[in-house]
Amino acid sequence: MTRIPAAERRSALIEAALRVVSRHGIAQATTRAIVAEAGMSLASFHYAFDSRDELIDELITTVVEREQQAVIPDVVPGGDLREIIESGLHRYFEHLKADPEHEQAMLELTQYALRSPERHPLAVAQYARYAALAEQALEAAATSADATWRVPVATVARVLVAFTDGLTLTWLVDRDDDAARAVAHAAADAVSRMADAR
């Protein structure tokens, strides 16, 4: 086997771990399953990481960072507030449908982090980041649609994050695309009513 510097090996293992968690869940993400997915020997694992926990921690931070970029609601097109929000939700929904296992893995990793005191802050940071992103997007949306939020933007952002999470979980369970779209439509409408036209 070709020789690979430790740094690359670490990220290769993290990618492999993410694939394993996505496919089979975190419980099945054993050191052996991960190195098999990465095509390495068991020794390489403990050469690159001190422990499985260390890899999981790094996996969580990596994956959260990536999720930010994927979910970040980019350019706000013309249209009223409702349309902007709905297109953002649709964008997320397409992201979810494109790789359901990845979002399921995200949820599992969050809950995994919730179970140990040392890892809990990772989950807190993750959700704080989501809320901040949503807040920023909502402010941009209001500006673009020439509206002002009647409710504090931070609160609207939390509603949006909570709703997005719930939408994810619900869809992962029943995989009902039409229902999810209808729900996103209704939710976008409802959220947009938290602002007044200016």
Place this chain on the structure above:
Amino acid sequence: MTRIPAAERRSALIEAALRVVSRHGIAQATTRAIVAEAGMSLASFHYAFDSRDELIDELITTVVEREQQAVIPDVVPGGDLREIIESGLHRYFEHLKADPEHEQAMLELTQYALRSPERHPLAVAQYARYAALAEQALEAAATSADATWRVPVATVARVLVAFTDGLTLTWLVDRDDDAARAVAHAAADAVSRMADAR
């Protein structure tokens, strides 16, 4: 040790398993941890259940059934639609705060069910039940507040379920009571705007 009929032993083991899952997560709910919690020997486990999987299945169905009753939005007091919905959300939030570990266990069990094809239907049935309960409550609320839903009630119900799930997850992560209440307030307001006064 006194002799206990198998039926009682099954339910005792299920209760014990629920406590273990709540406290330490489903990954730690080993046969030994469960029997220790129940104060039984390992043999009693496999006398009452054929396998650990069988117990987990029964645990999920039991716990879903119970959750229905706990979350079921009972009597709708006087007040407008927004107030009724918000009080329902508050009621659920108090339920969540009273036993956070239980709700966390519910989420874990759902995700666990999602991971195996045989158990997936359990999760589907669970969410269908939640949606039906929400729908029924929303219809009662509209009647009480003398309003009509502009959006299909089934859709509103799904919005509510998704939002509730998301609220749970968010609060489990950051334990921010004030934020959760503000979010519930805003969400109740938004959802109530999906109906027209009659």
Place this chain on the structure above:
DNA sequence: CATGAAGTGGGACAGTCGACCCAGTCGACC
């Protein structure tokens, strides 16, 4: 009181887990 089924205890099984060890190999540099 005998008997057989229901229930119990403790030990054992094979398999898997995370972690580790060490002899060996490779590649860059002197």
Place this chain on the structure above:
DNA sequence: GGTCGACTGGGTCGACTGTCCCACTTCATG
């Protein structure tokens, strides 16, 4: 070309897992 440190493969460790087994006790029934 030799040497040193980075890297690798394979084997092994003790702990823990779900499951099973079997001798034993208890109790309702005859």
